[in-house]
Amino acid sequence: MSANQASVKQDQVNEYLINLGQQAKAASFILATLSAKQKNHLLQTISQSLAEHAEVILAANAKDVIAAKANGLTDAMIDRLMLDEGRLAGIIGDIDNVIALADPIGKEAASQLLDNGLRLTQRSVPLGVVGVIYEARPNVTVDIAVLALKTGNAVILRGGKETIESNKVLSEVIRGALTSLNLPEGAVQLIDSPERAIVSGLLRLDKYVDMIIPRGGHTLQRLCAEQSSIPVILGGIGICHLLVDKSADLSRAIDVIANAKVQRPTVCNALDTLLVDQAIASDFVPKIAAHLHSLGVRFYACDQAQGYLEGLGFDVSAADDESFSTEWLSLTLGIKVVDNIDGAISHIRQYSSGHSEAILTDDIHAASYFMNQVDSAAVYVNASTRFTDGSQFGLGAEVAVSTQKLHARGPMALDALTTYKWLAWGDYTSRK
Amino acid sequence: MSANQASVKQDQVNEYLINLGQQAKAASFILATLSAKQKNHLLQTISQSLAEHAEVILAANAKDVIAAKANGLTDAMIDRLMLDEGRLAGIIGDIDNVIALADPIGKEAASQLLDNGLRLTQRSVPLGVVGVIYEARPNVTVDIAVLALKTGNAVILRGGKETIESNKVLSEVIRGALTSLNLPEGAVQLIDSPERAIVSGLLRLDKYVDMIIPRGGHTLQRLCAEQSSIPVILGGIGICHLLVDKSADLSRAIDVIANAKVQRPTVCNALDTLLVDQAIASDFVPKIAAHLHSLGVRFYACDQAQGYLEGLGFDVSAADDESFSTEWLSLTLGIKVVDNIDGAISHIRQYSSGHSEAILTDDIHAASYFMNQVDSAAVYVNASTRFTDGSQFGLGAEVAVSTQKLHARGPMALDALTTYKWLAWGDYTSRK
Numbered sequence: 001m002s003a004n005q006a007s008v009k010q011d012q013v014n015e016y017l018i019n020l021g022q023q024a025k026a027a028s029f030i031l032a033t034l035s036a037k038q039k040n041h042l043l044q045t046i047s048q049s050l051a052e053h054a055e056v057i058l059a060a061n062a063k064d065v066i067a068a069k070a071n072g073l074t075d076a077m078i079d080r081l082m083l084d085e086g087r088l089a090g091i092i093g094d095i096d097n098v099i100a101l102a103d104p105i106g107k108e109a110a111s112q113l114l115d116n117g118l119r120l121t122q123r124s125v126p127l128g129v130v131g132v133i134y135e136a137r138p139n140v141t142v143d144i145a146v147l148a149l150k151t152g153n154a155v156i157l158r159g160g161k162e163t164i165e166s167n168k169v170l171s172e173v174i175r176g177a178l179t180s181l182n183l184p185e186g187a188v189q190l191i192d193s194p195e196r197a198i199v200s201g202l203l204r205l206d207k208y209v210d211m212i213i214p215r216g217g218h219t220l221q222r223l224c225a226e227q228s229s230i231p232v233i234l235g236g237i238g239i240c241h242l243l244v245d246k247s248a249d250l251s252r253a254i255d256v257i258a259n260a261k262v263q264r265p266t267v268c269n270a271l272d273t274l275l276v277d278q279a280i281a282s283d284f285v286p287k288i289a290a291h292l293h294s295l296g297v298r299f300y301a302c303d304q305a306q307g308y309l310e311g312l313g314f315d316v317s318a319a320d321d322e323s324f325s326t327e328w329l330s331l332t333l334g335i336k337v338v339d340n341i342d343g344a345i346s347h348i349r350q351y352s353s354g355h356s357e358a359i360l361t362d363d364i365h366a367a368s369y370f371m372n373q374v375d376s377a378a379v380y381v382n383a384s385t386r387f388t389d390g391s392q393f394g395l396g397a398e399v400a401v402s403t404q405k406l407h408a409r410g411p412m413a414l415d416a417l418t419t420y421k422w423l424a425w426g427d428y429t430s431r432k
Numbered sequence: 433m434s435a436n437q438a439s440v441k442q443d444q445v446n447e448y449l450i451n452l453g454q455q456a457k458a459a460s461f462i463l464a465t466l467s468a469k470q471k472n473h474l475l476q477t478i479s480q481s482l483a484e485h486a487e488v489i490l491a492a493n494a495k496d497v498i499a500a501k502a503n504g505l506t507d508a509m510i511d512r513l514m515l516d517e518g519r520l521a522g523i524i525g526d527i528d529n530v531i532a533l534a535d536p537i538g539k540e541a542a543s544q545l546l547d548n549g550l551r552l553t554q555r556s557v558p559l560g561v562v563g564v565i566y567e568a569r570p571n572v573t574v575d576i577a578v579l580a581l582k583t584g585n586a587v588i589l590r591g592g593k594e595t596i597e598s599n600k601v602l603s604e605v606i607r608g609a610l611t612s613l614n615l616p617e618g619a620v621q622l623i624d625s626p627e628r629a630i631v632s633g634l635l636r637l638d639k640y641v642d643m644i645i646p647r648g649g650h651t652l653q654r655l656c657a658e659q660s661s662i663p664v665i666l667g668g669i670g671i672c673h674l675l676v677d678k679s680a681d682l683s684r685a686i687d688v689i690a691n692a693k694v695q696r697p698t699v700c701n702a703l704d705t706l707l708v709d710q711a712i713a714s715d716f717v718p719k720i721a722a723h724l725h726s727l728g729v730r731f732y733a734c735d736q737a738q739g740y741l742e743g744l745g746f747d748v749s750a751a752d753d754e755s756f757s758t759e760w761l762s763l764t765l766g767i768k769v770v771d772n773i774d775g776a777i778s779h780i781r782q783y784s785s786g787h788s789e790a791i792l793t794d795d796i797h798a799a800s801y802f803m804n805q806v807d808s809a810a811v812y813v814n815a816s817t818r819f820t821d822g823s824q825f826g827l828g829a830e831v832a833v834s835t836q837k838l839h840a841r842g843p844m845a846l847d848a849l850t851t852y853k854w855l856a857w858g859d860y861t862s863r864k
Contacts, residue, residue: 256861367857373465375557383858392546392550393552406665406839407839422843424812428792
């Protein structure tokens with residue numbers, strides 16, 4: 001491709017995106033004025049329409065599955081993108097759950113009469129237009145569109161290219177529901193081109209898009225952090241730690257650690273590094289490792305822990321900076337012996353992604369100290385790290401899990417899709 | 433400079449910034465554990481120390497003033513950076529106001545017992561490290577450092593190079609106060625090099641810095657939006673509109689408009705574009721323009737408004753896309769005649785920076801419609817746009833005025849320097 005062709009292509013991408021952004025922004029002004037009842041009626045209509053279009057949705061998904069097999073995707077990836085009647089019913093059922101949630105939009109904080117004579121309040125309003133870049137999971141297409149519409153936001157969706165056929169049909173069904181209610185179909189827009197330049201362009205569309213949520217791995221998160229001129233909610237990367245304090249009930253600790261590591265190792269709140277107080281390490285490290293080994297876990301251990309694991313009859317890799325910086329997403333676990341609780345906190349501050357950390361202890365002072373000193377989105381005492389999600393936290397929905405500190409931290413629910421505006425009433429009032 | 437020299441220099445800049453970031457981050461962990469009483473004692477110590485060092489502070493400032501004159505800065509700029517005994521006393525007095533504010537850190541939301549057995553709460557905590565890039569105003573150095581410390585945050589300051597001597601002394605006095613209380617001086621750090629590469633480097637220091645606040649004009653805001661990999665709070669740019677509705681009390685409207693435009697034209701909440709309903713325009717436009725002209729205001733008017741202003745004896749420029757997109761910061765005003773309230777809302781959606789907009793009207797339906805449809809940080813009915821600031825809104829402090837929608841919108845006070853973490857207590861609890 002010549003430089004000239006590239007620039008023509010870039011112009012086309014820009015034109016496409018500006019059109020997308022303008023339609024989304026225009027739609028967002030209309031969505032912002034809908035009542036809770038109107039929005040719930042819209043979600044109900046979407047739910048019904050998805051059920052009515054089950055056949056065409058599953059047929060489109062079958063095309064994605066065939067392409068995925070032809071392209072040699074792993075069984076796990078294919079399983080994640082595959083829909084059947086049961087899964088589709090689950091997706092539709094989740095819409096009912098969202099309908100049942102309270103609408104956070106339109107609430108006003110208690111107003112106050114200011115000394116300058118104005119009456120001032122804050123009203124919660126939609127963000128406007130939300131851009132979401134996500135993995136090859138068609139359920140996310142429906143999930144995010146529904147959460148955005150529930151909060152009066154327009155949404156621009158860019159799902160994994162491996163689910164393009166499913167996403168096209170799903171978004172068309174949702175847009176059809178909007179149209180049937182005389183609402184703008186621009187409220188839900190799917191980027192259906194796999195062109196990577198479109199992602200870069202989307203990240204610069206700050207005139208029209210108010211927030212970007214990247215749901216995906218480290219590369220996507222960094223791309224968004226570095227290239228986006230739109231505020232980004234980073235998240236979903238969990239390098240999670242659990243400290244076994246010297247005062248922990250070791251017999252009860254074993255099940256919690258196994259739960260954190262093994263129950264669902266492919267998710268962000270699964271345990272990555274086990275920290276063990278050296279006072280109990282020589283006894284506990286072999287015990288927990290033997291148990292986890294029997295459950296299929298592999299290990300990267302520090303020198304001291306490696307010493308404790310010799311002769312147990314399985315290989316242990318040497319932990320280093322790189323392994324301690326890895327989110328495993330698999331049955332792999334780092335083990336490190338620490339001098340004391342401060343050693344654990346230092347390790348966490350250096351290597352944690354700020355997602356979830358836990359301490360197991362029977363010492364109330366250690367528990368309190370750990371909670372105060374560890375600065376992550378979720379900090380646990382005597383619990384598995386696996387609880388960090390919107391459903392477990394009782395939020396009723398989850399847009400993403402934020403690991404940054406602005407706007408929303410940890411599991412993000414409907415509130416995270418809102419902002420507020422200040423409203424002030426005067427009587428032809430001037431500032432003194 | 434050769435490429436090789438440039439890369440050596442970049443290495444030095446990076447090393448300098450990483451050291452700065454590490455010190456700030458380490459300090460932030462200590463600040464985060466201070467009680468309100470300890471933080472107020474720190475602020476008291478800073479206040480006293482600034483008073484004790486008045487002579488050396490004013491001497492340093494005098495150097496900045498001499499350099500500013502030599503460099504041909506305008507009188508207005510010199511006035512902004514100049515300190516005298518009275519102004520320094522004012523800066524010190526403001527610290528007492530901040531001491532009197534409630535500490536937002538450490539509050540926990542009502543906890544709940546989850547179905548999974550965990551007890552869950554949200555605790556408000558400092559952001560960590562805040563980077564602030566600001567104009568040549570030495571009062572901001574003290575102001576921002578004090579607000580950051582009050583909320584347990586470390587801060588990296590990068591003030592205008594024209595105030596470098598003042599800022600060096602002010603930051604050293606503050607660091608001395610920290611040291612005298614055995615607190616880490618790394619909590620307040622001044623970037624004292626005018627090197628532009630340092631700003632670009634600071635914007636990439638996401639490993640250590642949690643938030644960037646640019647306080648400055650359009651160029652700085654865009655630089656931060658485009659280059660920063662750290663979350664940025666954009667703000668302080670106000671292209672503000674006021675609509676004179678057809679039902680407005682026109683005799684009372686004149687004073688409010690004059691207040692919005694003339695009272696302090698150099699600030700972000702001053703009026704930039706006056707929108708006038710065409711039903712009253714032929715009568716009102718000449719009247720308001722004559723009054724504002726007598727106060728020194730110049731005009732950029734749309735065709736229709738220009739017609740109404742012919743023969744008044746002063747020149748009127750033709751408004752266009754560019755003039756309507758300009759934040760004047762001076763005694764200049766755009767005037768546009770609009771067909772109706774929807775025409776005004778369309779114009780605002782196209783040209784507003786999302787800061788402050790007002791309607792003057794005696795029609796309750798128009799007032800309500802305007803408040804619902806206009807999506808800016810502050811929306812006024814029958815009041816001047818000049819009220820948008822932390823002090824007027826009763827917040828007791830102002831870090832910045834945000835024009836974006838994430839985290840904080842409009843005047844940002846102490847709360848905007850906080851985040852929260854989720855704390856969960858179990859009893860060796862695993863996820864089902």
